[in-house]
Amino acid sequence: MEQTMIQQRIERFKIFGEKLKGAKVYFREDWEVLYFDLQGKMFGMMNDQASEDAIITLKNLPEKNEELREIYKGTVIPGYYTNKNHWNSIKLASDDLNDEAIEQLIEVSYQLVYQKLTKKQKAEIEE
Known part of the structure; x- marks a missing residue:
């Protein structure tokens, strides 16, 4: 897959992550990745630059x-x-x-992290 297509995927998944309720996706400088954040908990991370080695890391059931x-x-x-x-x-x-399919996996990762939040944290998201 060429670099421009990989970069388009990165942008697409970043936008998708940001649309999830209460989620933030930002560049985390200390790790040099795009960090998918829900109430301070990671539900994903992804390279911010297109390359053959670019990955997205997501949570799921073992x-x-x-x-x-x-x-x-x-x-x-x-x-x-x-x-x-x-x-x-x-x-x-x-x-x-x-x-x-990757967006569905992002959603699953988000849900797994959401389930572990406290009632207070969930209430903040639902406001």
């Missing part, structure tokens, strides 16, 4: 992560710099998973 790694060998890999059971990294240069 058994689902294993299944995705089996189905999409080489495209979905254990989470980079994260707990390998709970996080997967997806190579953005691969078109094995289309944009809509």
Whole structure:
């Protein structure tokens, strides 16, 4: 996949993440990544520049992560710099998973983090 298409994906997923209720997506300088944030908790991170190595890292259930790694060998890999059971990294240069499928995975990651928030934090989001 060419650089411009990878950059378009990065922009698309950033915009998608920002549309989720209470979520923020911003460049985190200390990690040099786009950080997907919900009430101070990470639900994803992604390279901000297009390259063959660009990835998005998302949370999912351990058994689902294993299944995705089996189905999409080489495209979905254990989470980079994260707990390998709970996080997967997806190579953005691969078109094995289309944009809509990755957006669904972003939504799942968001929901898993949302479920762990306190009642107070959830109430702040719902305001």
